[in-house]
Amino acid sequence: MNAQPITEVAESRPLPSDSASVSRAVTPALELCGLSKTFTLGGGLFKRGRTLGAVSNVSLRIPRGQVMGLVGESGCGKSTLAKMLLGLTTPSDGDVLVDGRPVRGADQKALARHIQPIFQDPYSSLNPRKRIAQIVGLPLRVHGIGTPREQAAHVAETLDVVGLPRRAAEQFPGQLSGGQRQRVAIARALVMRPDIVICDEPTSALDVSVQAQILNLLLDLKAEFGLTYLFISHDLAVVEHLVDRVAVMYLGRIVEEGTREQIFGSPRHPYTRALLDSALTPEPGLGVPDIGLGDATPDPSDPPAGCAFHPRCPKAQATCRQQRPRLEDIRGDNARVACHLA
């Protein structure tokens, strides 16, 4: 197996302040510049391992107070991207800018002050042996913010904000329902008063009746605290409801990015179109659409040449098999798509 370099030079990385962004005077709350993560698989003393480009050259800007949706199938790199933003894994290349300042590698604690996570599973993301007050207050203790008395007051206030009763503070996660646990996870994220919250499938483990409560809460909190969200989900109806912009990821790369109206109204990448077609809305009589994709999900450690989507694309042509399309703003409407046929 020959190891291929994953980060190519052909696609030039946009600089944090390239000419296009000067006109948009406001600095985005969160900016990713050519962010990449490669893993090495196998290998040993005498054998070179294969490289796997989990995330390749991802550039995104999320303006303050907006919600960026990130959609894609499992294994496309969504969660690896989230981990890099949270400082849980180091990027192989590229930068994360918070308020225009790069925070790469340097200070994970500083990053945590600005960016906080809400994870998918409120059953496994909370320590079952700690009381809710301890769980929610932990970030304050780690960062040494306030006296214990101030910390306790702040925790109580945050529990109010997420709609948990005060008595929950003395309970254990096992005594709470799934929806309440997710409120605890949200309280833990908000207790630091971060600017940015990374929501990684925050409602997938919840029942639909509870999901609506949590989505309402996320919307309220965004309005109240001016939060910026990166909202990762596979549920397109939820994404459409919540986001301002959407980025579609396939095999580690962004293949299309634009406003909610652009992506849901007139998707240009065949993969985006297939994703939208396969979302089954509760409308009887429509049946299940034929989305025209094979289910030969490609191997991320051996991505197809050219456009990574071409083996499943119903419209693929010779060019698609040879040349990787660049993610470009073709029409000058601030929407980017990586497809030769767009």
Added chain:
Amino acid sequence: MPLLEVNNLRVDLPVEAGTLHAVRGIDFHVERGEMLCLVGESGCGKSMTSLALMGLLPRKARLTADRLQFDGIDLTMLSERRRSDLRGARMSMIFQEPMTALNPAYTLGNQLCEGLIRHRGVSRQEARERAIYLLERVGISAAKDRLNQYPHQLSGGLRQRVMIAMALMCEPDLIIADEPTTALDVTIQAQILRLLRELQQEFGTAVIFITHDLGVVARIADRVAVMYAGEVIESAPTPALYANPAHPYTRGLLSCIPAPGKTPPGSRLQAIPGVVPSLVGHVEGCAFRNRCPQAQPTCERTPPLMSLSGDHRARCHYADRPVPAPRPPETIS
């Protein structure tokens, strides 16, 4: 006569705190060749119902029913041996996670053919031929080579296709599919559902499809039974259920998923407040009343199963009254 008739089915499980009434007296039937969706949230008893039908309940569970009849056979009276003759041959099951349902130590060919050889007494060669035919029908390429592969060599979508082929091996009358696409990506889910629906109609197999996803239900079901807290609270032909949901819980479920084009983006969703009641111990009255926007003192009494138009039934005292205007959504201070 319907293929499957269930009257007053109850499943009780002993737990530390007492008895968990997982299924509390449900009635439903399945006609030959139809797709019935059992829909409900976690803990509503839908999976217990499917295990009860298959005779796969945990050992300590207690099952009672006024009637549990499959093609005229009383399932409650069957010996374990006769039961297992039915299982796989005339009723088969597709599980949510094919990786745990398939045996990792045997080849796909072995697992596909086993049932047919055991139940129909055909030769290995004949069984292999049918396996190849069905693998091709479920859209698996190089079917012959696949027979020698092991489950881990396939992707999740392919494994679920193998499960569908396996469920069809003996041409069963009834397939119970328990959340078969929940673990899959949306694009794969759409393909698998389309396939399942096509084959079901072609072979005339009845399917009980268990899911929590009302989007999936709308697209594949002939009829729907909505479960809540161990009961079927509403059942109807699919178009009727979506057009005129009669139970407040069904209405709540339908209004809490954002509907593209109808729900304004960023607006508040109609959530169902509160949580599902505990089913440990005796449950009195309507189990939904604590979360119901229309609850009345009457709801302390167990609601009757009201017959509305045609095949549409709902377990609510007020199912036949006009739907009240929605309350303004609750706000969090």
